Amino acid sequence: MTQSAETMKAVVMHAPKDYRLEEIPVPVPGADELLLRVEAVGVCASDLKCYHGAAKFWGDENRDRWVQPGITPGHELVGEVVSGSPEALAHHGVEVGDRIACEQIVPCGDCMYCQRGWYWMCAPHAMFGFKSYHGAMAEYMIVPSLARAHKVSKDLPPHHAAFSEPLSCSLHAVERANLGFDDVVVVAGCGPIGLGAVIGAAHKSPKMVIALDFDDDKLALAKKCGADLTLNPSKVDIYEEIRGLTGGYGADVYIECTGHPSAVAQGLNLLRKLGTFVEYSVFKDDVSVDWSIISDDKELDVLGAHLGPNCWPAAIKIIESGVLPMEEICTHQYGLGDVQKALDQVADSAGASVKVSIVPGL
Incomplete structure (x- = not known):
């Protein structure tokens, strides 16, 4: 494919x-926009x-598909500011040449949720790469005035810097759990979100962080991310193990990051009475459970978590600190021409990938 400067x-x-x-065409930023x-x-x-045609869109039941024809996908983004008016640069607190990551949601600022400070639940719920705004699977993109941008060190490899998006999501799930120092915390799943939850939980210094996964290599990586104990449910009785660690009571907190019903x-079943369940996953299939466990049996707190509100500075700080095994977390990088390979890599549950990225420069 030949390419001109425009x-x-x-x-x-x-x-x-x-x-x-x-x-x-390379997009041209408006007076209040940045070109990234x-x-x-x-x-x-x-x-x-x-x-694959998921048929439910956040906040808009009238849309029957997430795919919006003509839109460029990609929301876990990082890039260099290459142009913008003085007003647009000042609005975002950046300069030409700065590296920024943008939150995936572009909140309207006007709805009830935005007005009450709950911007991540914005009613129109416009998001990069899904709805209204072009995403980052391109060489350039526009950062609108309503976007929430955060500076990231240029010393980081770009695919490491882009991990700030999933890590911020994980940190929000951990914040929802309101961890205490005496808590035993179980994180289910050691993909990007689960590993981020392990990282976030470990930074809260509870009594114990336990990671669950069927992949021993991912469990080993969870150890490097701060898990005190890792358990493979295909090899041990996790209920017996966790009851044994908690005097027979069960875990204080369970953070679900697998997306499997x-x-x-x-x-x-792993939680003690009066425990806390935090759900982060987006499920392909409906989930059926015995709700009497939540009410009559245990009186559980069941909490959802969506996006990564107010957690981006912390996520970026943790990545910039150098304490994470980022080379082992960010396992696969592809060029724009290999987007299908990247999607297939994410789909391969038996594969060795953790975080798959597209790097336009490749």
């Missing part, structure tokens, strides 16, 4: 399972669900 390569959605690499040269974009499980019932 055009760029971008992945464009046309329909479920129909994403095309196209040459399109994309350095890296993570590929999320929600990107995969969108590609069986992990929900697992969590309800």
